[in-house]
Amino acid sequence: MAECCISNKRYTYIHDNKWGSEAADMHHIVVRKSRTKGFLVYLSALLVLANAFHLFLVKDGSIAITFWTFGLNVVLVKLLLQKPVEKESVIVMPAFGVQLETHYASGKIIRRFVPIDRILKPVLLECVTPVTCYWSLSFIVRGEAKLMLVFKELRPPVKMLVPIWKALCAATGSEGSLDTLTDDGPTPGT
Amino acid sequence: MAERRRHRILMVSDFFYPNFGGVENHIYYLSQCLLKLGHKVVVMTHAYGNRSGVRYMTGGLKVYYVPWKPFLMQNTLPTFYGTLPIIRNILIRENISLVHGHQAFSTLCHEALMHARTMGYKVVFTDHSLYGFADVGSIHMNKVLQFTLADVSQAICVSHTSKENTVLRSGLPPAKVFVIPNAVDTAMFKPAPERPSVNEIVIVVISRLVYRKGADLLVEVIPEVCRIFPNVRFIVGGDGPKRVRLEEMREKHSLQDRVEMLGAVPHARVRSVLISGHIFLNSSLTEAFCIAILEAASCGLLTVSTRVLPDDMVVLAEPDPSDMVQAIKKAISILPEINAQAMHNRMKKLYNWHDVAKRTEIVYDRALKCANQSLLERLSRYLSCGAWAGKLFCVVMIIDFLFWRLLQLWQPAEDIEAVPDIVLSHGEDERNVAELKVSSEDHGLR
Numbered sequence: 001m002a003e004c005c006i007s008n009k010r011y012t013y014i015h016d017n018k019w020g021s022e023a024a025d026m027h028h029i030v031v032r033k034s035r036t037k038g039f040l041v042y043l044s045a046l047l048v049l050a051n052a053f054h055l056f057l058v059k060d061g062s063i064a065i066t067f068w069t070f071g072l073n074v075v076l077v078k079l080l081l082q083k084p085v086e087k088e089s090v091i092v093m094p095a096f097g098v099q100l101e102t103h104y105a106s107g108k109i110i111r112r113f114v115p116i117d118r119i120l121k122p123v124l125l126e127c128v129t130p131v132t133c134y135w136s137l138s139f140i141v142r143g144e145a146k147l148m149l150v151f152k153e154l155r156p157p158v159k160m161l162v163p164i165w166k167a168l169c170a171a172t173g174s175e176g177s178l179d180t181l182t183d184d185g186p187t188p189g190t
Numbered sequence: 191m192a193e194r195r196r197h198r199i200l201m202v203s204d205f206f207y208p209n210f211g212g213v214e215n216h217i218y219y220l221s222q223c224l225l226k227l228g229h230k231v232v233v234m235t236h237a238y239g240n241r242s243g244v245r246y247m248t249g250g251l252k253v254y255y256v257p258w259k260p261f262l263m264q265n266t267l268p269t270f271y272g273t274l275p276i277i278r279n280i281l282i283r284e285n286i287s288l289v290h291g292h293q294a295f296s297t298l299c300h301e302a303l304m305h306a307r308t309m310g311y312k313v314v315f316t317d318h319s320l321y322g323f324a325d326v327g328s329i330h331m332n333k334v335l336q337f338t339l340a341d342v343s344q345a346i347c348v349s350h351t352s353k354e355n356t357v358l359r360s361g362l363p364p365a366k367v368f369v370i371p372n373a374v375d376t377a378m379f380k381p382a383p384e385r386p387s388v389n390e391i392v393i394v395v396i397s398r399l400v401y402r403k404g405a406d407l408l409v410e411v412i413p414e415v416c417r418i419f420p421n422v423r424f425i426v427g428g429d430g431p432k433r434v435r436l437e438e439m440r441e442k443h444s445l446q447d448r449v450e451m452l453g454a455v456p457h458a459r460v461r462s463v464l465i466s467g468h469i470f471l472n473s474s475l476t477e478a479f480c481i482a483i484l485e486a487a488s489c490g491l492l493t494v495s496t497r498v499l500p501d502d503m504v505v506l507a508e509p510d511p512s513d514m515v516q517a518i519k520k521a522i523s524i525l526p527e528i529n530a531q532a533m534h535n536r537m538k539k540l541y542n543w544h545d546v547a548k549r550t551e552i553v554y555d556r557a558l559k560c561a562n563q564s565l566l567e568r569l570s571r572y573l574s575c576g577a578w579a580g581k582l583f584c585v586v587m588i589i590d591f592l593f594w595r596l597l598q599l600w601q602p603a604e605d606i607e608a609v610p611d612i613v614l615s616h617g618e619d620e621r622n623v624a625e626l627k628v629s630s631e632d633h634g635l636r
Binding site for chain 1: 242243254255256272275278283569601607609
């Protein structure tokens, strides 16, 4: 019943091992709720609405502006505060395969199952975008040209990805160390 | 002797492999030699087609191919502040101590140096080319260079000519500029074990067939030399927009059997082409430093060149067809006295990448000793760049500083995880196996 936990500002990693690693090993990344962000968004929405009422009541503005402002506020609050993803889980069953789950705040759960013999190797890769660089955990899948992302929506930090990667390596039988680097150019002569 | 410090260097340029050229080679070889000296080197460039993301090259050289699309002549689109987030990210995650930019014509280099200075890193710039002063393009380029170099820690030029040119263009104090010549991989460029027979003299030309490399001069020189010397043959390697003119020249003078056009020659095959000849002809109009001549000399060829590099293994000529023909005549006459192996041995001692790396290390040590400066002190340097330009540069740097502060609030440095150092060890079966050397402070997991 081993449980271990790492957390940072955005995510919490929970390792649930209640049935023992041979049967099923569960790793969860849970999104933490941020109170300050919610407070700021509601405050600004309130201020905008108050301003619209002030325009209508004191300065004889049209009621349509107030309704539009209200509507806009609802849309913005929904966009900024709605946390679609609540949790993403990886359930490792060495005998069968790996189940990847995404739990949404609305209650919807999306599950993907990958049989163990289809996974060639789990890899930790650095992904570079025009504005940032982050670590991601993926599977090299037999017969597929593209890698399969383990965490589709979330970007947990590498200190949370490393134990999951090690558990996946152990389950799929791959070596848990960095792969060989291929020679990509000549070395200058001495 | 002072203890050598381990530097963590970020090389930035728009020009890197898989693109091929002098700057690319320079960055690669310098990085390899610095890695051998024990420093950490990371290269940053833009993505080339599908090649995007992180790649590792020989010796554990990590290359970031950042997915910014090139817009003109391999250069990234200059957005002034667009590259600040990714550069900050790379500098923090790789724990960089010094940023080394290459080539004045690279927009990514200028942006990286600007952002690195804003964030307080020490910066070194290497200029590889010569530029003019007269045309509109050069004037703008020189102003940009003046901006970047106003606040650089140290600068490196590849020759004294290049130093003169850079100092004049940018107004940088000459005391800040070091001259470190390029080198050549003498292990790769060895003379042929048996010299080709002197009955038929073969003149080799390998260069990009563009205006700057003097392809137009070749069009005039080749028919003249073929007319005067019936036993001379030309081998022309390389491709470019001027190739059409050379083909036309061949047709016009019926020189198909005396002038062989090889097309683009991959760098791995350059040596085999060089050793089939006796004389190397270089007709560049301008070069800060001509590696092609060194490669030819390392292979034991006598070189005829326009006045780009003073050297006693070279017969010099003005960039004028008749003068070049005279120089070729002189070269043919001294050809029997040339000892290829002796030339190669001299080159090996004189031009050596390990020597370049050691000298660059001295520049890095000097750069890191420069005092840290506050924003106000740095702004005063920019103000001296010109009446209007100075104020504009100051505004640009202030906005950059504000963006940086905003970015620090949006994405604090603690959220950017440091990358573990890669330690390469050679396995028994000659394959390099990398081990992750994870320091216990960064990752407390085992």
